Amino acid sequence: MTPTEIVDPVAVLERRTRQKWTAIGRTAVATNTITKRLNELLAGLSTADTSIVVFGSLARKEWTSKSDVDWTLLVDGQADPQHLQVAQEIGNQLAKGKFQEPGASGIFGNMTFSHDLVQKIGGRDDTNENTTRRVLLLQESTAIGKPDAQERVLRLLISRYLKDDRGLRFGTVPYKVPRFLLNDIVRYWRTITVDFVDKQRDQAGHGWGLRNAKLRMSRKLIFATGMLSCFSCELLCSSEARTELIKHNSTVAMEEHLRSFIKLTPLEILATVLLELKIRKKTADKLFSAYNAFLAMLDVPKNRKHLKALHPDDVPSSAIFAEVRKFSREFQAGLTDLFFNDHEKLRELTIFYGVF
Amino acid sequence: MRLVGFSTGALAYSDFQLGLKIINENHLKAVELSALRENELFPLVATVAGLNMKEFTYVSVHAPSKYDPARENDLVKLLQKVAERKWPIVIHPDAIRDFSAWKSFKGLLLVENMDKRNLIGRTAGELAEVFKKLPEAKLCFDLGHCRQVDPTMNESCLILQQFAGRLGQLHVSEVNSRSTHDPLSGASIDAYARIASMIPEDIPVILESTVRPNEVHSEVHRARLALPLSSAANGTSKRDAKYYQNAFV
Numbered sequence: 001m002t003p004t005e006i007v008d009p010v011a012v013l014e015r016r017t018r019q020k021w022t023a024i025g026r027t028a029v030a031t032n033t034i035t036k037r038l039n040e041l042l043a044g045l046s047t048a049d050t051s052i053v054v055f056g057s058l059a060r061k062e063w064t065s066k067s068d069v070d071w072t073l074l075v076d077g078q079a080d081p082q083h084l085q086v087a088q089e090i091g092n093q094l095a096k097g098k099f100q101e102p103g104a105s106g107i108f109g110n111m112t113f114s115h116d117l118v119q120k121i122g123g124r125d126d127t128n129e130n131t132t133r134r135v136l137l138l139q140e141s142t143a144i145g146k147p148d149a150q151e152r153v154l155r156l157l158i159s160r161y162l163k164d165d166r167g168l169r170f171g172t173v174p175y176k177v178p179r180f181l182l183n184d185i186v187r188y189w190r191t192i193t194v195d196f197v198d199k200q201r202d203q204a205g206h207g208w209g210l211r212n213a214k215l216r217m218s219r220k221l222i223f224a225t226g227m228l229s230c231f232s233c234e235l236l237c238s239s240e241a242r243t244e245l246i247k248h249n250s251t252v253a254m255e256e257h258l259r260s261f262i263k264l265t266p267l268e269i270l271a272t273v274l275l276e277l278k279i280r281k282k283t284a285d286k287l288f289s290a291y292n293a294f295l296a297m298l299d300v301p302k303n304r305k306h307l308k309a310l311h312p313d314d315v316p317s318s319a320i321f322a323e324v325r326k327f328s329r330e331f332q333a334g335l336t337d338l339f340f341n342d343h344e345k346l347r348e349l350t351i352f353y354g355v356f
Numbered sequence: 357m358r359l360v361g362f363s364t365g366a367l368a369y370s371d372f373q374l375g376l377k378i379i380n381e382n383h384l385k386a387v388e389l390s391a392l393r394e395n396e397l398f399p400l401v402a403t404v405a406g407l408n409m410k411e412f413t414y415v416s417v418h419a420p421s422k423y424d425p426a427r428e429n430d431l432v433k434l435l436q437k438v439a440e441r442k443w444p445i446v447i448h449p450d451a452i453r454d455f456s457a458w459k460s461f462k463g464l465l466l467v468e469n470m471d472k473r474n475l476i477g478r479t480a481g482e483l484a485e486v487f488k489k490l491p492e493a494k495l496c497f498d499l500g501h502c503r504q505v506d507p508t509m510n511e512s513c514l515i516l517q518q519f520a521g522r523l524g525q526l527h528v529s530e531v532n533s534r535s536t537h538d539p540l541s542g543a544s545i546d547a548y549a550r551i552a553s554m555i556p557e558d559i560p561v562i563l564e565s566t567v568r569p570n571e572v573h574s575e576v577h578r579a580r581l582a583l584p585l586s587s588a589a590n591g592t593s594k595r596d597a598k599y600y601q602n603a604f605v
Binding site: 048049148155158252255256 | 472
């Protein structure tokens with residue numbers, strides 16, 4: 001059985017650790033319900049050239065009661081003035097369906113063009129928005145309606161990251177980890193952590209508590225699983241794919257591996273790695289129980305409201321934020337065990353690729 | 357040398373006789389007689405019965421891509437006349453309603469992989485589902501369609517790997533974003549050349565590029581550049597072909 005063939009790795013891990021992560025299960029079920037509604041609501045608005053791509057909690061299968069829908073109309077085809085009307089119609093339909101609008105960053109709720117994503121990886125034209133859309137497309141995205149455009153762009157992105165990575169194809173380093181991709185994932189994580197402080201200043205603390213909690217948990221999760229996806233090329237890829245890369249400098253099979261791997265949600269990736277690398281149950285429990293506590297907290301509207309309104313100066317008096325600190329530290333400890341303490345090869349890779 | 361010919365439909369819309377004349381004038385030895393529209397099939401079958409096609413090394417017929425489902429059996433009966441001449445019949449998988457009706461063509465039936473507009477027959481996985489229903493059918497591999505579905509060409513590798521034994525004919529052209537067939541560009545030539553060595557040299561190549569009669573010769577030349585023989589491949593395409601060939605073993 002290949003890593004991506006484990007049916008519901010989170011459920012398997014739950015059984016192995018003899019735990020019950022009810023919030024994780026509940027939010028996954030809620031995601032299925034919402035996805036079904038969205039498919040009905042947005043029927044007929046996607047084509048072979050355009051996919052309605054959703055990001056965030058919906059794509060991660062972590063839908064909580066006040067989640068918003070971060071979406072974009074991904075265009076991969078002939079230019080058409082009608083695309084704008086389609087994007088507006090998507091917004092109208094979501095408003096009619098009483099879905100929360102995406103945040104005011106301007107990254108979501110409009111159109112995204114494939115050429116920018118594929119052609120501008122790095123360089124001065126690779127804007128913050130472009131990087132965000134590209135990395136999120138790779139790490140937490142799903143299509144509502146026709147997935148064709150999204151799948152094509154994902155194939156192209158992975159192909160670019162791997163084929164342009166001369167170190168991966170021709171290098172003499174003993175590991176086969178796509179460093180170009182890894183660096184983009186690391187760059188994106190560092191960018192959002194820096195932007196967090198910028199927003200704190202710019203928005204005078206508005207939304208700080210919720211952003212902080214997400215940074216500690218869901219944002220950090222996709223950073224960690226982004227790294228694990230890259231490391232999976234060394235740790236979990238088929239021996240044939242590695243042989244082809246080493247003997248013939250071919251990335252084709254590695255691209256297929258990565259394409260299947262990133263189709264999993266971040267929690268599924270994490271569970272798959274924990275299972276496949278036989279990581280200690282204690283670490284698995286730490287990670288998933290902490291994440292379960294995070295989702296359970298977010299799923300209570302008054303908690304989310306409290307965090308959204310929480311100003312940094314009011315942190316000492318917030319019992320809810322104290323709870324966030326507690327489970328986020330557990331989560332951090334779990335990640336430290338996973339990346340540095342529980343698996344020798346993963347530790348080697350983390351030091352080799354994650355530090356310098 | 358690969359056997360390269362043209363589809364009559366690419367050279368003369370809905371007029372296979374004119375297309376055939378242009379192909380003849382260019383001394384090509386492979387032809388696909390196109391009856392993409394239902395009303396084109398009867399006159400085509402009636403006319404070719406009396407035509408001497410001996411100058412062609414390879415002849416195939418492209419069955420209609422759309423037809424009234426109620427007439428599917430009549431269509432299959434009509435195509436039996438084509439099969440009697442041992443000419444392969446190219447069919448779009450999404451055109452088939454009753455798979456059992458088409459089974460009788462056995463290895464003469466060439467299932468074509470589809471472009472991005474279709475919901476079936478685009479990828480190796482989707483083609484496998486079709487071949488389950490038509491176990492003896494072969495594959496008409498449309499390179500342009502596959503490149504449109506996956507510009508990285510990885511899916512082309514997967515299809516060629518998985519269905520090597522079924523490969524019966526190629527369709528070659530550049531398929532644009534509107535899914536129409538253009539002449540080969542430098543980009544498509546480069547993409548196809550990367551996988552050319554996975555395609556046996558005796559597989560007939562049918563060009564679907566929409567070109568004027570005076571452009572036939574140059575398009576054939578471009579097709580030969582896109583599908584170099586192994587011995588003629590340059591260093592880069594040889595190396596790429598090697599690793600594509602082995603990538604999915």
